Amino acid sequence: MKNIYSDLNPEQRKAVENVNGPMMVIAGAGSGKTRVLTYRIAHLLNTGIDPFRILALTFTNKAAREMKKRILSIVGESEAMNVWMGTFHSIFARILRIESELLAFTSNFTIYDTNDSKNLIKKIIKEQELDIKIYTPSYVLNRISSAKINLISAQEYSKNSELTNADKMSGKPKVAQLYVLYQNRCKKANAMDFDDLLINTNILLRDFPEILLKYQKRFKYILIDEYQDTNYVQYMIIKKLAAREENICVVGDDAQSIYAFRGANIQNILNFKSDYPDLKIFKMEQNYRSTKNIVNAANSIISNNKDQITKKIWTENDQGGKIKLLKSSTDNEEGRLVANSIFENKMNHQLHENNFVILYRTNAQSRAFEESLRKLNIPYKIYGGLSFYSRKEIKDLLAYFRLVINHNDEEALSRVINYPARGIGNTTLEKITVAASQANISQWEILENISNYQLNISPVTRNKISNFITMLKSFAVSLKKKNAYELAKQIAMSSGIIKELYEDDSPEGLNRYDNVEELLNAIKDFSENENNEVVLVEGEKAENSIRTLDEFIQDIALLTDADKNLDKNTNHVSLMTIHAAKGLEFPFVYIVGMEENLFPSIQSVGTRTELEEERRLFYVALTRAKKQAIISYAETRYRWGNLSITEPSRFIQEIDPKYIEQPKIVSKQNKEVFYNNNYTKKTQKSQKFSQATFSKFQNKNLKKISNLNTPKNDDIFETSPSEELQSGMEVEHKRFGVGKIINIEGTGPNTKATVFFQNVGQKMLLLKFAKLKIIKR
């Protein structure tokens, strides 16, 4: 083992060498958090602690992989492999598979992803003959999910008048009922959704003391990364697991908590001390990433937040350049300006493209930058699109696999029962579903014994069903006999999927065929490569056995971000949301769209806590920069098809002026930059052309702007009855439900209403966008 201690500063070293008792590491941005975590694990192993006794939990697969890799390089493979390290979901899924019978699941249970959950909810809503437009699947799923995160079961939800009243007020009184039905259907399908992996673990540890003791003894040392992102159920599980030994080490940074919107509870880290009075706190405040300017600017921003653990981040790095400010008149011009700036910096500093990142608040902003980068022939990559595993053809094939492993998997069944088309259509499936819910069993059980049921299904269809069932059973027989690849290939062929895609010679069809081939290759790799992340459980040796398809599915069920990893092999500018950039760093960082109502987002300006989260998000964005940060905003922007006049973000003013270049008179400069761009690339002839297009472009935009300012003109005032709205009225909003107007301010297109909604609290809405229906005057 290499000498790890010399790589650490005194504070890091203290944290690494503190072995026993509860501890918290507050790790500022760029302070070497991962190093402390990995070295601490190495240190534990060094002092002779059994790797099987160490549990390390992360939020993302990427973080887990990264840590594994680093520990491996310090302590060697045999040791590192036995540490229980992974995401909350993957570790708990492992435990739940072992203990599944206690919760009346079987160990081959399916994990429903968000898509499966939404599909199921959609079906239930339709079966209940509710209006899908009122009960949108994502709304219902969100309600269910946030209840689950707070450990409120379907039964408790129904009895909780606060929740059910909120649902009634927002015109959706049936949410509780949908929750009950959804849980039943998951149960019958032998399936758990992502939240179930957490709540069922909590139930397991809560209701089975001997199981709790078993895992308390097993996990003598617990480490948790990104503790500021934990939610209530995760907090409860951790608390239980750590209760016996209290060797718990949490690492995080309250200033980088940016996931409250999906249930993360920042109080978990702020109040950690009250859970463990003997807590030792280590603050890592030296930043190794950024220049003094960036660190100081970031400090000046975050000091505007009330809720925080006080700390002073500092650095020994160079002073660096001040933050630059780019101002554009339109969103498209912003794209050009940023692309030009990247081009200039790249040339001036002789840099590769992967030194640059463009960070935005919303994915919809990427377009202008794509276009401009393409025009300058700058390679780029957008992160955060559709992942491989969410493509239709991949999901279809995986659904076959899932159904082979777990016949009761309803979502998999409905995907493939008629794909490729085999004459078992919607009407038949509906009849089956009704019969299944009447008999309170899964659809498969009906299908399997269809002759026992008096259903209005023709003999021809019955025959087709029986063929389908026979086929799947034949696959299932091979599940433990054939290796994953052999079986996968057999399924792909016999099911007709390969044939179907092969015969489709459209470009998309070819692409799909390639994707399926890629999946099969991945499975081949998995089958043949013994070292492929063997899921080892203590006392359970992988005795040279073959790698089977269910093992493969278990491995990938929780892998949703396969191509989320930063691609370091090609040279390109990266484009991503700020959320996606967490944990990454780049020499040059462009933070774009710094405008009020976009960043901070309009949905967040209503409450202090939400605004503070936006501010932390800005803090995260800025602290990604190593050498230079550039902030950009536009004065007008198309949003939802409308041109709106925007104001610079309040966050720009919050930066101490010492650390940011003050804006110049920019409109003239913009033009120059614009011409330069074309000039560098084209001949003088095309320069004339670009001048012409530029003025055209200008005229076009001027026209649009003047349209917007013409008072008698039109659609702005049509969309909401803003003149009629007054404080005190009761109104309804599509997403937020019913609420009461507290205040109206502003005029014309900038009229805003502050509304207190029963179930989501206070919000400020721009009436131009928000469609409010008056319920009571």
Next chain:
DNA sequence: ACCGTATTCAGCGCG
């Protein structure tokens, strides 16, 4: 079963 048109909706997104 399939295609073109109408309609709707629009925040960030781990597992």
Next chain:
DNA sequence: TGAATACGGT
């Protein structure tokens, strides 16, 4: 604006 989905016609 534009992507995604629902619907209605062939």
